[in-house]
């Protein structure tokens with residue numbers, strides 16, 4: 001067995017929605033063979049098994065460093081990295097036609113796919129995302145390639161081959177049977193890797209581009225293989241109207257439910273314009289929501305009432321939704337989550353408390369883990385969980401190009417204040433090391 005022992009370690013993580021715990025000067029023992037955090041204690045003498053110590057690599061953390069859990073991005077489109085930061089002048093349905101479908105159609109070319117996917121995966125990893133839930137494109141081979149690239153990176157990856165058999169240009173649409181066959185082949189491919197940190201996801205793009213037959217059959221595949229489902233729900237008012245025209249159903253949420261796609265493994269991106277009965281249905285089925293505020297602002301979709309959904313007890317994680325969202329950084333999404341909730345209070349509902357920093361951080365870690373069914377494995381530093389962690393160095397938080405002259409903030413601020421500064425002012429340059437399941441991957 002090989003071990004990691006971190007000494008003088010400051011740990012910052014969520015215990016629950018309202019409780020950000022800061023532990024100072026701890027010793028952390030990680031088993032690298034299992035990836036498990038075996039012990040968090042005050043002093044190395046408390047590790048009774050001498051063989052752990054004999055087989056350990058030691059890391060002495062500096063006073064300017066802390067460990068936090070790896071971030072979880074619960075909704076993102078890997079191919080759209082190609083046009084991230086451009087084309088944000090249109091609302092959803094027009095944006096899909098003008099920018100998204102033309103870009104995604106290019107992934108039939110595996111050389112192009114390789115080039116984009118390698119950069120896409122790296123861009124998220126460098127921002128501290130250790131677990132990601134990706135949409136690929138409709139192309140089987142390119143989506144298999146995406147899984148290979150994620151596997152090579154060492155990240156935890158949930159990946160879906162996109163399914164869509166109507167209401168898109170004929171040059172970017174599948175035949176229903178082909179979509180189903182490719183989905184089954186994709187699932188077999190991912191499962192054959194027998195890699196516990198990679199998972200296939202059944203991925204109907206959204207109801208308007210999926211026939212009833214396609215959705216019903218995808219639900220059967222999800223059920224028979226016990227595979228998660230990801231899709232979009234109630235992102236844009238015109239989309240909601242369109243769904244009501246296409247399906248004679250009580251609500252958009254009911255469309256997914258009547259097609260068997262709503263269960264406790266389902267990740268629903270956006271969920272902005274939901275009625276109360278839809279929230280009840282999502283709760284009843286145990287499905288969860290990926291909140292993507294950066295994208296929602298960029299595509300003029302609206303503001304998700306996060307406080308209301310939290311009060312309802314719904315599972316919520318955060319998503320970058322690249323490229324509707326212009327950044328691969330979940331840290332940025334934490335800021336946006338807080339910011340849009342303040343706007344919601346100012347302009348929509350004055351009695352609704354905005355989301356606080358501790359709560360948004362919880363959503364970016366434990367909330368995301370719950371959404372993906374990983375709450376027993378990751379999300380914080382409980383003993384027995386797997387060690388997915390970021391080593392943050394905050395010695396150069398504000399003047400990033402002036403390392404030598406920047407005063408050490410730890411002399412003047414509490415660790416809690418330093419953490420807040422990192423969330424609002426820090427970026428990938430402050431992320432010095434990244435660990436997944438006990439292994440250093442960056």
Ligand SMILES: [Zn+2]
Nearest residue numbers: 077232269321
């Ligand atoms: Zn999306």
